[in-house]
Amino acid sequence: MKIKFTSLLTLAVFLTIATANAQDSLTIRKIYDEALVNGKCYSNLHDLCKNIGPRLSGSANAQKAVEWGKKLMESYGFDRVYLQEVMVPHWVRGEKEQAAIINGKTRTPVPVCALGMSIATPATGITADIIEVHSLKQLDSLGEANIKGKIVFFNRPFDPRFIETGAAYGTAGDQRRAGPSAAAKYGAVGAIVRSLTESIDDYPHTGSLAYTEFKVPAAAISTKGANLLSDMLKSGKHIKFYFKQSCQQLPDVLSYNVIGELTGTENPNKYITIGGHLDSWDLAEGASDDGTGVMQSLEVLRILKATGYHPKNTIRAVFFMNEENGDKGGQKYAELAAKNKEDHIAAIETDEGGFTPRGFGFTGLSPTALQNVKLNWKPLLEPYEADRLVAGGGGTDIEPLKTAAPTVVLIGYLPDSQRYFDMHHSAKDVFELVNKRELELGSAAITALVYLIDQHGFQ
Amino acid sequence: MKIKFTSLLTLAVFLTIATANAQDSLTIRKIYDEALVNGKCYSNLHDLCKNIGPRLSGSANAQKAVEWGKKLMESYGFDRVYLQEVMVPHWVRGEKEQAAIINGKTRTPVPVCALGMSIATPATGITADIIEVHSLKQLDSLGEANIKGKIVFFNRPFDPRFIETGAAYGTAGDQRRAGPSAAAKYGAVGAIVRSLTESIDDYPHTGSLAYTEFKVPAAAISTKGANLLSDMLKSGKHIKFYFKQSCQQLPDVLSYNVIGELTGTENPNKYITIGGHLDSWDLAEGASDDGTGVMQSLEVLRILKATGYHPKNTIRAVFFMNEENGDKGGQKYAELAAKNKEDHIAAIETDEGGFTPRGFGFTGLSPTALQNVKLNWKPLLEPYEADRLVAGGGGTDIEPLKTAAPTVVLIGYLPDSQRYFDMHHSAKDVFELVNKRELELGSAAITALVYLIDQHGFQ
Numbered sequence: 001m002k003i004k005f006t007s008l009l010t011l012a013v014f015l016t017i018a019t020a021n022a023q024d025s026l027t028i029r030k031i032y033d034e035a036l037v038n039g040k041c042y043s044n045l046h047d048l049c050k051n052i053g054p055r056l057s058g059s060a061n062a063q064k065a066v067e068w069g070k071k072l073m074e075s076y077g078f079d080r081v082y083l084q085e086v087m088v089p090h091w092v093r094g095e096k097e098q099a100a101i102i103n104g105k106t107r108t109p110v111p112v113c114a115l116g117m118s119i120a121t122p123a124t125g126i127t128a129d130i131i132e133v134h135s136l137k138q139l140d141s142l143g144e145a146n147i148k149g150k151i152v153f154f155n156r157p158f159d160p161r162f163i164e165t166g167a168a169y170g171t172a173g174d175q176r177r178a179g180p181s182a183a184a185k186y187g188a189v190g191a192i193v194r195s196l197t198e199s200i201d202d203y204p205h206t207g208s209l210a211y212t213e214f215k216v217p218a219a220a221i222s223t224k225g226a227n228l229l230s231d232m233l234k235s236g237k238h239i240k241f242y243f244k245q246s247c248q249q250l251p252d253v254l255s256y257n258v259i260g261e262l263t264g265t266e267n268p269n270k271y272i273t274i275g276g277h278l279d280s281w282d283l284a285e286g287a288s289d290d291g292t293g294v295m296q297s298l299e300v301l302r303i304l305k306a307t308g309y310h311p312k313n314t315i316r317a318v319f320f321m322n323e324e325n326g327d328k329g330g331q332k333y334a335e336l337a338a339k340n341k342e343d344h345i346a347a348i349e350t351d352e353g354g355f356t357p358r359g360f361g362f363t364g365l366s367p368t369a370l371q372n373v374k375l376n377w378k379p380l381l382e383p384y385e386a387d388r389l390v391a392g393g394g395g396t397d398i399e400p401l402k403t404a405a406p407t408v409v410l411i412g413y414l415p416d417s418q419r420y421f422d423m424h425h426s427a428k429d430v431f432e433l434v435n436k437r438e439l440e441l442g443s444a445a446i447t448a449l450v451y452l453i454d455q456h457g458f459q
Numbered sequence: 460m461k462i463k464f465t466s467l468l469t470l471a472v473f474l475t476i477a478t479a480n481a482q483d484s485l486t487i488r489k490i491y492d493e494a495l496v497n498g499k500c501y502s503n504l505h506d507l508c509k510n511i512g513p514r515l516s517g518s519a520n521a522q523k524a525v526e527w528g529k530k531l532m533e534s535y536g537f538d539r540v541y542l543q544e545v546m547v548p549h550w551v552r553g554e555k556e557q558a559a560i561i562n563g564k565t566r567t568p569v570p571v572c573a574l575g576m577s578i579a580t581p582a583t584g585i586t587a588d589i590i591e592v593h594s595l596k597q598l599d600s601l602g603e604a605n606i607k608g609k610i611v612f613f614n615r616p617f618d619p620r621f622i623e624t625g626a627a628y629g630t631a632g633d634q635r636r637a638g639p640s641a642a643a644k645y646g647a648v649g650a651i652v653r654s655l656t657e658s659i660d661d662y663p664h665t666g667s668l669a670y671t672e673f674k675v676p677a678a679a680i681s682t683k684g685a686n687l688l689s690d691m692l693k694s695g696k697h698i699k700f701y702f703k704q705s706c707q708q709l710p711d712v713l714s715y716n717v718i719g720e721l722t723g724t725e726n727p728n729k730y731i732t733i734g735g736h737l738d739s740w741d742l743a744e745g746a747s748d749d750g751t752g753v754m755q756s757l758e759v760l761r762i763l764k765a766t767g768y769h770p771k772n773t774i775r776a777v778f779f780m781n782e783e784n785g786d787k788g789g790q791k792y793a794e795l796a797a798k799n800k801e802d803h804i805a806a807i808e809t810d811e812g813g814f815t816p817r818g819f820g821f822t823g824l825s826p827t828a829l830q831n832v833k834l835n836w837k838p839l840l841e842p843y844e845a846d847r848l849v850a851g852g853g854g855t856d857i858e859p860l861k862t863a864a865p866t867v868v869l870i871g872y873l874p875d876s877q878r879y880f881d882m883h884h885s886a887k888d889v890f891e892l893v894n895k896r897e898l899e900l901g902s903a904a905i906t907a908l909v910y911l912i913d914q915h916g917f918q
Contacts, residue, residue, distance in 0.1 A: 437624070
C-alpha cells in the first residue's frame with residue numbers, strides 16, 4: 001500500500017516557517033547557556049529535598065519550606081518577594097500503617113499507606129473479607145448484597161497502551177478519588193486501592209481521596225502486594241484482609257504561597273505567572289512532585305535577571321501551597337488576582353516532574369492563536385527539542401485562575417512522562433531520581449516560553 | 460519586536476500532511492500495543508544483564524552471550540537464525556587499577572580505570588609529575604620541553620551547552636582516543652583522561668583509545684577525581700601522580716555476530732537490518748550500552764511476527780560483536796553482505812540507550828527523499844512522540860555497510876540523550892537504570908519504522 005499525496009487526501013496542512021527572528025533566537029540561546037552553565041535549580045532542589053524534605057500542608061516542614069523559599073527568592077534580589085496567606089488543611093498520617101493478607105492461620109504482610117485525607121481504622125485495625133473490583137461500575141453492579149461488611153479492593157491497573165502516562169493515571173485515578181466513598185455507600189468497611197503506577201514494586205503510592213458523606217478508612221497497596229492479593233483471591237481459598245492506620249485531620253493551619261516578581265517595565269499590572277507547588281506528600285522528599293517545579297519556577301526569574309532581560313510585563317514565580325490535598329493555595333491566588341484586578345496574560349504550571357522537555361500544552365487559545373504559536377515559536381524551540389506545542393494543558397494550581405481572569409492562557413509544561421508515576425506520591429520520590437541536565441533544560445524551555453510571551457503575547 | 464510573516468522572511472516551508480493511510484496507522488497502533496502489553500525486551504534485558512553480565516569481546520561471557528542470544532532467537536521461531544564467524548581482539552583489564560595524587564607525604568587515592576586497549580604500567584606502577592592540558596592543541600604548544608617524563612592529564616570537561624549529550628561526547632572524545640599517543644609522542648610516561656561524562660561522581664568511565672606507534676599506559680579518572688586533581692595542581696604545591704594497571708592484549712579470539720531473520724515474501728534478497736552490539740565493557744552489565752539495543756533489535760522481529768505481519772523484504776536482527784574495541788563484527792557483516800550480493804535497503808542501529816524515543820537520523824537519503832519521509836511518516840509517528848526525523852545518523856556497527864552497499868540508507872535510532880553518558884562505559888551501566896516503558900516505546904518506534912520502510916521504501 002502506497003501513501004498517496006493528492007490534495008483530496010490532504011487532511012491538514014501544517015506550515016512551519018523558520019521565521020528568522022534573530023533577536024529571539026539569540027535570546028533563547030543565551031537563556032539556555034545560563035541554565036546549562038550557571039544553573040542553580042539542581043542545587044536548590046538538593047537543599048529543599050535534603051535540608052527540609054517532606055512538607056505536607058500544615059506540617060512544620062511546610063512552614064520551614066515557606067521561610068526557606070522566601071529567603072532564597074530574596075537572595076536573588078528580585079523586585080518584590082512576599083507571602084500570600086492561606087488557610088490549609090492539616091492531615092497527619094500517624095503511625096506507620098500495617099496490613100496483611102490472611103489465609104487461614106497464615107498472615108502475609110503487604111506494604112500499604114493511608115490515602116491522603118482518609119480517616120483512621122479503629123485502634124485494633126480492620127479485619128474483614130475482601131472483594132476485588134476493577135471499576136466503580138462493577139462496584140455498582142455488585143451492590144450492597146455483595147459489598148456490605150467487606151473491604152473493597154480496587155485493582156484496575158494502569159493501561160499500558162497510553163503513550164503518555166498521565167492519561168493512564170487519569171483513567172485509573174477514579175478508584176483512588178471516588179472509590180472509598182463509593183464502597184462505603186454499599187456498606188463496605190474499608191477500601192484498598194492498587195497504587196497508581198505502572199511500576200511493579202513494593203512501594204505504596206498515596207494521594208488524596210475525595211469523600212462524600214460516606215466514609216471508610218482507605219489505603220493504597222503496592223503493586224506487588226496488589227498482584228499477590230489478586231492471585232490469592234483467585235486461588236479460591238477464603239482470604240481475609242487486615243489493615244490498621246491512625247491518620248487524622250487536625251484543625252486548619254495558616255500557611256502561605258511564596259511569590260517573587262520581576263516588575264514589568266511597560267505593563268507592571270500585566271502578569272505572566274509561572275509556578276509549581278511547594279507542599280509535598282509525607283512519604284519522601286517530594287523531589288519530582290513538585291520540588292522540581294518550584295525550583296524551575298524560581299530559576300525562570302533568576303535566568304531572566306542574570307541575562308539582563310527587562311520584561312515588559314511583570315513575571316511572577318509562585319510556590320503554591322497545598323496542591324496535594326486541597327488546592328487552597330491555587331484558589332487563594334486566583335481570589336486575590338480577581339480582587340486586585342490583576343491582568344493575567346498567561347499562567348504556566350510545572351508539576352509533571354523535572355524530566356527532559358517535550359513542550360507545552362495550551363488552554364484558552366483560539367485555534368488561530370494556537371496555530372500562530374506553532375507557526376512562530378515551534379521553529380525557535382525545535383533546536384532545543386521542546387517544540388511539542390499542543391492544545392490542552394494547565395495544572396491544578398493555576399486552574400482557578402480561569403474563572404478569576406477569563407482571558408488568561410493556561411499552560412502546562414510537558415516534560416517526558418514515562419518515569420513520573422514510578423515515583424509519584426511514594427517513598428521513591430527522592431532527589432537522586434532527578435537528572436541535573438533534564439531539570440535545567442526544563443527551566444530553560446519554560447524561560448524561553450515566558451520570554452516569547454512577554455515579547456509577543458498571543459495573536 | 461514582533462515576529463513577521465512576509466514571504467521574504469520565509470526561510471523554509473515545512474509541510475506536514477496528515478496522510479490518512481488508515482492501514483499504516485492501524486498497523487502502527489497494533490505494533491505499539493504488542494510492545495507495551497506483551498513486551499519481552501525488558502525481561503530479556505534482565506536475563507542478559509543479570510545472568511550473563513559484562514561481556515567484553517573475547518571473554519567467556521561474550522561467548523555465553525552469543526550462545527544465549529542464538530537460543531533466544533531460536534525460541535521465537537524466526538525463519539532463520541545463525542552465527543557469523545568473526546575474529547575479535549581480546550583485551551583484559553587484569554587487577555583493579557590503583558591511583559593516587561601525591562602531595563609531599565600525603566597520598567590521596569582517586570578512582571581510575573585503564574582505557575580500553577591500553578598497555579600496562581610497570582608492576583610497580585608509574586609515579587611522575589603531572590601536567591594538566593585541555594586540548595591536543597595545547598599539548599602541541601607545550602611540546603617535549605614541558606611534557607617529557609611527565610604524566611599528561613587531559614581535563615577538558617563536557618561542554619554543557621550542547622543540547623544533545625552525544626555532541627558533547629563527540630567534542631571531548633579526542634582526549635581519550637588520541638590523547639595518550641599524542642602525549643607519548645612528546646615523551647610523556649602516562650596519560651590520565653577525565654571521564655567522558657557530565658555527571659560529577661566517583662565512577663571512572665572506560666572506552667577505547669587508539670594508539671599510533673607511540674604508546675603510554677592510559678587511564679580514565681572519575682570526574683570528582685579530576686576536579687580534585689585540578690584543584691590541587693592549581694594550589695601551586697608540587698603534585699605528583701601515581702597509577703598502576705596490569706591490562707594486556709591477548710591473542711585474537713573467534714567470536715560471532717548473532718543473526719535472526721524473517722524472510723521477505725516478495726524480495727527475500729532485499730534486507731532491512733536492525734541491530735545493536737552484544738559486546739559490552741567489562742565494568743558493569745552493559746545494560747544501556749548496548750543491552751537495550753540488542754534486546755530492542757530482537758523485539759522488532761518478535762513484534763512483527765506476533766502481530767502476524769509478513770514482510771515483503773527480509774527483516775534481519777543482528778547482535779553485532781566487538782563494537783566497543785574494534786568493530787570487527789560490523790566490518791565482517793559488511794564484508795559478507797558484499798560477498799553475498801545482499802541488497803540492503805536500510806540498516807538501523809540502536810546504540811544510544813533504551814531511553815524515551817525522540818526519532819531517527821538518516822544518512823544516505825537525498826534531500827527530497829528525506830522530505831518525503833518527513834511528509835509521509837512524521838504524522839504517523841507524531842502520536843507516539845517519536846517523530847523527530849533528521850538528516851544524519853547511523854552507528855559504528857552499520858557504518859561499514861555504506862561501502863559494501865552504497866545505496867543503503869543508514870539510520871540511527873534517537874532516544875532522548877540526556878542520561879546516556881551518566882552511566883556509559885562505567886560501573887553504573889546496570890539494568891536498574893533502564894525504564895521498562897521507555898525501552899518498550901523504543902522497540903515499538905523502531906518496529907514502526909521498519910514496517911514503513913518495508914511497505915513503502917524510500918521515494
